[in-house]
Amino acid sequence: MTALPQKTDKKLGLVIDLDTCVGCHGCVTSCKGWNTQNYGAPLSDKDAYGDPSGTFLNRVHSYEVQPDNGGAAQTIHFPKSCLHCEDAPCVTVCPTGASYKREEDGIVLVNENDCMGCGLCAWACPYGARELDQIAGVMKKCTLCVDRIYNENLPEEDRIPACVRTCPAGARHFGDLGDPNSDVSKLVAERGGMDLMPELGTKPVNKYLPPRPKDTLDCSQSLEPVATEATGFLGWLDKALEKL
């Protein structure tokens, strides 16, 4: 059994916007690209050119939602990676001390030298966020790109997780969720950010911003009409367009 820190100085994590994620898997590929060659063992693939099965630290699952109220069905793309829980069951279950949560920033990591690949942590994680690499025989998980975010050899704009850096939709955000004044905390407050399965008491640090229904129009923020009667050039344009 491994102990969790009483508290952490920071709660670094991700905020993932399910409203803007388009399911392109850019984060999946950039994550694997960075993490196969830096922290620990490479992320392997078995039967790579047959019926493949490999290790990923971040996957996107796509779901279809059909609202009960008869609203339009919609596809939800749901990126899934370690949530760096405050009360991480994957850490306390570890028999060797390989799994640990950092006191300084809250990142949950695996010390691969101490990991014996027993897989208990993957069973304990209710989110399916850990994968046992089938070639290296050690547990792999999101490191929040710990080897990028403090890496002074990288340009400053690259000192964020690879998935956040690459997301073309701007659907992924990184920051300190323990600081109520951080950009990510404000975003969570503004958009009603959610914990995944809060009833399990894991206190996940990562938050998800819920998708908005696609078949309802919110007119509360629409512009006031600038004029009731169109005159001058705009009046002419309005008439000309109406004739089409």
Add this chain to the structure above:
Amino acid sequence: MPYLFQLYVEPMRKFQLAAEGHGERQPPEHLRQRIKDTLDPLPIWYAPFEGTMIDEDEYPVHALTQRPMAMYHSWGTQNAWLRQIHGRNPLYVPTKIWEANDFQEGDWAKVTSHHGEITVPVAHMAALNENTIWTWNAIGKRKGAWALKENAPEANKGFLLNHLIHELLPSKGDGMRWANSDPITGQAAWFDLKVKIQKADPPPDVSQPSFDPIKSPVGQGPDDLAWEVGK
């Protein structure tokens, strides 16, 4: 950053004006009407050409195909990773067609156009126009292609709509065959396809049509990968 969104495209209007008889340079007579109709400077809609030339009662369903986004940002490294993101491509079928054909998960469908026929796995999708079916493009591979092994899902359950899409529009009986392509860009008219769909009973083992394997010119890749670039 401000973005200039050009609704009115003057070069299009120049072509259209010529087709209307203005200016010295005139289009050939047999192209005049089509230029007039389609090279409009403003965004317009007109019925897909193929649909207007076939029996739409016989082929009532639109069939679309689009390349997966995952492959756009890493097309140069089409590899073991992308295969795990998109290794299978069922034909997505809307609720109305799904129920009308009494489809169940795991079923296969025969899809027919005026040009060809394919038999492929289906999956239900509610968030879809009720007269449209679609699938991912560029997943289906011929056996042996891309140096993939025989058990590759792309070469067994994967498929392409290409077999249904003719390069030319249907014959009009005037001896001229027109390209089945967009009149402005010349792009193949992938989105103009009309088909009919029915349950394949019994289902085949692999997507149809299925061709003999081709020989890989580069041998086979390794069974397992553990990439550590730069070491």
